Amino acid sequence: MTEQRPDLAATMELVADVDGWMSPGQGATLYDAAARCPDDGLIVEIGSFRGRSTIVLATAADPSVRVVAIDPHAGNDRGPQEIDGFEEEAADDHAVFTANLAAAGVTERVRHIREFSDTALDQVDGDVDVLYVDGAHRYAPALADIRSWGDRVGDGGTMLIHDSFSSIGVTLAILRSLVLGERFRYVGRARSMTIYRADLGDGCSARLRNAGRQLAQLPWFAKNVALKVLISLKLVKGEWPY
8 A cells, every 4th residue: 555645734734843944835846846756766955954854855755765865964054144163053953853854754764964965976876866955055065066966867857956046156056057058947946946857958049048047037136135135234124035
């Protein structure tokens, strides 16, 4: 008998009290991507923090799907304006991550690699069917994740990138690697979570259309950057855009 998986509403209830930056629409996007992952497929998440998105991916995917969560829990790149200097919080982040997965009943579904994403490349075998990139948001590591792990996505696979057209580093990495890329088609976004599929057609016209759809997001990016500046200067109060 096929195991009955929790639906989206039940899954979002599971993570309601788990720390993280994931809107309901982004949760639905992750759930849909994982649910569509083929049987015996592979989902890779880069940047798990305390497990909010990890639980959604593991809950939505078929039990035959491998789910790999890559996060060093090293006290760096923890969240907005938390780039480094949080080493004391690292052990707590890891402990809470582990506890959250256990509470959601997905511990056995997830393989956690406590390494930086670049050193974890050779620890995961096979083509990736669903890749979720929410690691370091600085330009160089974001570009490396999109390129190196994006190369691991099989034809027709899905790549999701968080803080696209919100984080300056992630947006610059997208402009450099994907806007005029030859492989990934821009599907759309849930707030700052962009959706790409490795099925871009051949020819200049397909690439130009793909570029145009991504460049059309730049006004929204400018608005997000301006809002971040105003919040940082304490000139306005509001939610950090994600």
